[in-house]
Amino acid sequence: MRRTRLWSLSGEPKGKATTAHATWEAAVGVIEKQGTFERTGALRLRVNSAAKAEAWSGTLRTGLLPVSCPETDVSKLTLAFDLSATSARAVRVLIESYNAKHERTGGREGLIYPASPEDYQRHVLDLGAMKPAGEGEFNAADPLVQISLTISDELGWATGAFHQLRLDNLSYAAPAFYVSPTGKDSSGLGTADKPLATINKALELAQPGDIILLLDGTFLRKNEVANFVRAGMSAAWITVKNHPGQKPVLTSSHWNLVKIGKGDAGKPSSDPALAYLEVRGLTIHGVAEEVEAKYKADVGKAKGSTNGNGLSVDGRYNTNKPHHIRIADNEVLQCPGGGISVIHADYVQVENNHTHNNCHWMIYAGSGISIYQPFNFDTTTGGHKMLVRNNVAHHNYCTQPWVATGKLSDGNGIIVDDTQNHQNKSPNGPYHGGLLVQGNLSYDNGGSGMHSYASDNVDFINNTVCNNNTVMDYGQLSVTACGHVRVLNNILVAPTDKPLNRVNGDFHDVLVSHNLFWGGNGESIAGENAILADPLFSNAAKGDFRLGKGSPARGAGGAWEIAPIVDGKGKARENDQLGAVQSP
Amino acid sequence: MKSLFTLLLLAFSLSPSSFAAETQFKDSEGQAAYLYTPTEKPIEGKTYWLAIGVHGAGGEGKGGGGIGYWAKDDVIVLGPSFLQPKRDENAPKTDGLPLESYQMCGPTHEAKLKAMIAEVGKTWKLNPKVFLHGFSAGAQFVHRFAMKNPEMVAGVSAASAGSWSTRGFGEINPAASKITFAISCGQYDREKSGLTSPLNRLEWMQEFAKALKDAHFDVESRVIPNTGHKATADTMALAEACFQRARAVNFSRTVMLACDFNATNSSVVTQR
Numbered sequence: 001m002r003r004t005r006l007w008s009l010s011g012e013p014k015g016k017a018t019t020a021h022a023t024w025e026a027a028v029g030v031i032e033k034q035g036t037f038e039r040t041g042a043l044r045l046r047v048n049s050a051a052k053a054e055a056w057s058g059t060l061r062t063g064l065l066p067v068s069c070p071e072t073d074v075s076k077l078t079l080a081f082d083l084s085a086t087s088a089r090a091v092r093v094l095i096e097s098y099n100a101k102h103e104r105t106g107g108r109e110g111l112i113y114p115a116s117p118e119d120y121q122r123h124v125l126d127l128g129a130m131k132p133a134g135e136g137e138f139n140a141a142d143p144l145v146q147i148s149l150t151i152s153d154e155l156g157w158a159t160g161a162f163h164q165l166r167l168d169n170l171s172y173a174a175p176a177f178y179v180s181p182t183g184k185d186s187s188g189l190g191t192a193d194k195p196l197a198t199i200n201k202a203l204e205l206a207q208p209g210d211i212i213l214l215l216d217g218t219f220l221r222k223n224e225v226a227n228f229v230r231a232g233m234s235a236a237w238i239t240v241k242n243h244p245g246q247k248p249v250l251t252s253s254h255w256n257l258v259k260i261g262k263g264d265a266g267k268p269s270s271d272p273a274l275a276y277l278e279v280r281g282l283t284i285h286g287v288a289e290e291v292e293a294k295y296k297a298d299v300g301k302a303k304g305s306t307n308g309n310g311l312s313v314d315g316r317y318n319t320n321k322p323h324h325i326r327i328a329d330n331e332v333l334q335c336p337g338g339g340i341s342v343i344h345a346d347y348v349q350v351e352n353n354h355t356h357n358n359c360h361w362m363i364y365a366g367s368g369i370s371i372y373q374p375f376n377f378d379t380t381t382g383g384h385k386m387l388v389r390n391n392v393a394h395h396n397y398c399t400q401p402w403v404a405t406g407k408l409s410d411g412n413g414i415i416v417d418d419t420q421n422h423q424n425k426s427p428n429g430p431y432h433g434g435l436l437v438q439g440n441l442s443y444d445n446g447g448s449g450m451h452s453y454a455s456d457n458v459d460f461i462n463n464t465v466c467n468n469n470t471v472m473d474y475g476q477l478s479v480t481a482c483g484h485v486r487v488l489n490n491i492l493v494a495p496t497d498k499p500l501n502r503v504n505g506d507f508h509d510v511l512v513s514h515n516l517f518w519g520g521n522g523e524s525i526a527g528e529n530a531i532l533a534d535p536l537f538s539n540a541a542k543g544d545f546r547l548g549k550g551s552p553a554r555g556a557g558g559a560w561e562i563a564p565i566v567d568g569k570g571k572a573r574e575n576d577q578l579g580a581v582q583s584p
Numbered sequence: 585m586k587s588l589f590t591l592l593l594l595a596f597s598l599s600p601s602s603f604a605a606e607t608q609f610k611d612s613e614g615q616a617a618y619l620y621t622p623t624e625k626p627i628e629g630k631t632y633w634l635a636i637g638v639h640g641a642g643g644e645g646k647g648g649g650g651i652g653y654w655a656k657d658d659v660i661v662l663g664p665s666f667l668q669p670k671r672d673e674n675a676p677k678t679d680g681l682p683l684e685s686y687q688m689c690g691p692t693h694e695a696k697l698k699a700m701i702a703e704v705g706k707t708w709k710l711n712p713k714v715f716l717h718g719f720s721a722g723a724q725f726v727h728r729f730a731m732k733n734p735e736m737v738a739g740v741s742a743a744s745a746g747s748w749s750t751r752g753f754g755e756i757n758p759a760a761s762k763i764t765f766a767i768s769c770g771q772y773d774r775e776k777s778g779l780t781s782p783l784n785r786l787e788w789m790q791e792f793a794k795a796l797k798d799a800h801f802d803v804e805s806r807v808i809p810n811t812g813h814k815a816t817a818d819t820m821a822l823a824e825a826c827f828q829r830a831r832a833v834n835f836s837r838t839v840m841l842a843c844d845f846n847a848t849n850s851s852v853v854t855q856r
Contacts, residue, residue, distance in 0.1 A: 029845055041845040067840035070800070145840075172841040189758045189799045196758070205759040207735075209839035235844035 008063025011045050015056030018049045022060050029168035030082050030120050031378045032234045042168040051160035057152030060165055064098055064144040071174035074140050075128025075244045078173050082122055084166040085114040088565055089156040091149050094133055098144035106136035113566040116436055119384045122326050122349055128244050169235040176210035177202040181217035199226040209236030214248035225250040226258040232276035242281035249283040255304035256312040257284050263317035273320035280328045284310040286335030291361050306361040310335040315344030323347045323377040333357050338366030346377035349387045358396045365402035365410035368393035372417040375428040385433030397446020397471045411471055412451045413442030419455035439564040441545055441580045446471030448478050456483040462564050464491045464545050464579040469498040481505030487512045489557040491535050491579035493519050500524035514558035516578050531556055546581045553578035612696055618645045618663040620655035626708045635715040636662045638722030650815055651717050660708055664700055666693055687721045689728035713738035715830055717823050719815045720744050734760040739830025741766045741823035743815055744785055746777025748792035756799055765803040766826030767793055768819055770811030
């Protein structure tokens with residue numbers, strides 16, 4: 001590692017009456033030190049577009065950065081960073097290669113979509129998914145790169161306003177290890193031509209910054225298929241992801257197929273926290289379909305074969321709990337236990353996952369996606385530290401009684417559970433951060449579609465929640481014993497014998513506004529600016545919840561600052577529509 | 585004798601050496617080890633690189649395996665001593681290296697070095713990874729130590745080893761591919777180090793270098809011109825360059841940029 005003055009920095013305005021200034025600044029970045037409010041340094045772009053500005057833009061440009069890339073296949077390269085923006089509007093990201101003579105040879109560009117204003121979120125771009133930009137072709141072998149972030153009126157940023165981007169923890173990396181079910185741990189080198197056999201071997205070898213690429217095939221293990229043992233660093237995350245264009249499948253009858261968390265009830269761990277870790281693009285396929293044939297004797301018992309979770313972040317048995325985790329673009333299915341389970345963690349992003357047909361056999365009342373008892377990594381209050389966006393959750397339901405009550409319970413699509421940390425003698429104390437549940441589609445689940453229980457500071461916005469409660473009767477989107485919760489711009493559709501939503505328990509400061517309600521048994525809390533009408537989905541029976549022609553959900557959304565700007569498929573959307581899925 | 589030793593020490597401390605202090609101490613086997621430090625005591629809050637220089641067969645740790653002079657600024661140098669196994673003069677000359685030998689990084693020697701690193705770390709705040717340099721038998725030890733303990737090692741300079749971790753004399757550990765290697769051998773160093781050695785020193789070094797490159801290691805290999813079995817200025821320059829390169833690589837070789845803007849406005853962590 002060297003500390004150099006190799007960076008140059010410029011904020012480039014384009015358009016009359018626009019100013020842009022880029023600076024290095026201390027104390028405007030992310031918080032990396034546990035238990036503090038100390039922010040690191042960051043790059044900051046300030047843009048002022050006067051009211052009369054037309055066709056303006058502002059760009060944060062890093063200058064030429066020296067690199068030595070061991071990978072020639074551009075599709076395998078990854079650019080990642082933490083970004084905070086004053087508005088949840090699209091940001092154009094450009095990476096350009098330069099030869100030794102400082103001549104530009106090519107570039108690639110892509111868009112990112114901050115989920116909310118003033119919150120740092122991790123954004124990851126695979127160069128293979130970025131479009132060619134300008135003349136020439138991006139050359140990975142070139143010794144210099146330049147990275148630019150642009151905002152503009154064209155990208156939806158308001159004219160006549162002050163805007164700001166804060167960029168931190170920038171990384172640019174190639175794959176470090178390849179893993180294939182046909183590889184060898186003993187003689188494999190972890191290279192593309194001699195891959196390792198197990199993900200756990202790669203995780204054992206991985207150092208901060210390493211990207212582990214999984215090749216096609218089924219990774220079948222008796223224990224955890226991927227068990228993280230080491231943290232990354234704030235600017236050098238450890239990533240396990242699919243090889244571009246390939247579909248690795250992880251399966252096991254163990255308690256957790258993918259595990260981020262150490263220790264157990266009998267042997268807590270005081271190891272350093274597992275942090276700065278990413279799981280992306282995997283198919284996590286549990287053994288629920290095999291229970292009848294192979295594990296029938298385990299039903300109702302505390303066995304992994306009938307209770308195994310798909311992806312578990314679990315800090316309950318860790319003195320130093322997991323934080324800064326990103327779970328994205330995975331399909332999690334047929335897990336006897338929960339789909340994606342996040343317990344005693346902080347700064348977790350759950351994005352673009354498809355979780356379905358989970359929880360059927362477990363005795364612990366799981367859900368498709370659950371956030372349970374987050375802990376306070378730092379001393380901040382407010383803001384959105386946990387993000388659940390653009391996920392699809394369906395057909396998650398429980399058939400076995402919860403061992404705690406002897407009755408059926410949960411099986412929700414998405415649940416935010418006990419951020420107040422009242423239950424089970426949680427040592428965490430009340431969670432002071434906020435949770436943003438944005439742009440998710442949740443349908444045909446056994447419990448609620450979305451649920452906030454004993455939790456504070458939760459925003460549900462632009463979700464489509466439909467035909468849930470196939471087992472329970474919680475309502476489509478329910479808020480129970482919570483404070484400071486907003487339910488905004490959602491579409492709720494319920495069967496005629498089930499409640500639409502509930503706001504109950506000991507609650508306070510719950511805002512329900514600009515939602516569309518349809519169906520149900522008459523039990524609902526419509527709140528303000530409600531629409532009671534058929535949303536006219538394109539074809540809900542076949543899982544197509546896009547808004548059809550003439551849908552009353554169009555143009556009905558409130559202009560909330562956290563309204564999403566991208567749909568579940570990553571396409572830009574208009575922010576005045578209700579629900580999760582963009583019109584066709 | 586004691587007074588003579590004191591005088592010698594005094595003379596040594598007054599000489600214009602590149603390091604400020606030499607400290608001798610006994611390791612767990614009672615062998616003399618030497619620590620070369622830029623200052624008598626650590627500077628509070630400062631983190632130091634520990635470079636370890638390992639002598640050849642029959643040598644000792646004084647001089648830090650030839651890199652004691654690196655001890656300046658934020659570098660301290662450790663020179664451990666390893667006993668050469670005694671040979672039975674009457675035994676047939678098979679000359680195969682016992683696994684317990686320090687050349688093969690036998691468990692006793694491996695554990696001894698780890699203990700010494702830990703001991704140094706009690707006084708001096710160390711970077712989590714060390715740099716290793718060795719010549720001949722020392723080269724055998726350091727590269728095998730790195731293969732066994734990749735998480736502890738940032739870089740390895742190994743010159744003129746009699747055997748390398750191929751052909752059943754050890755294994756190349758994929759996890760060590762993150763380590764920066766520099767390996768070398770003299771142009772005329774063409775003797776086999778033992779009767780059972782499959783290749784001579786130069787051939788084996790070249791074969792090992794290719795094996796590392798095939799395994800995507802970060803390795804620089806060099807044949808030192810007009811040189812037999814000895815460490816020359818070229819050897820040491822290569823070692824020092826390797827150390828500088830290892831220092832520059834904090835993360836894996838596959839991470840081109842890792843920029844945590846923690847520092848002041850103009851000081852930003854970059855990679856390579």
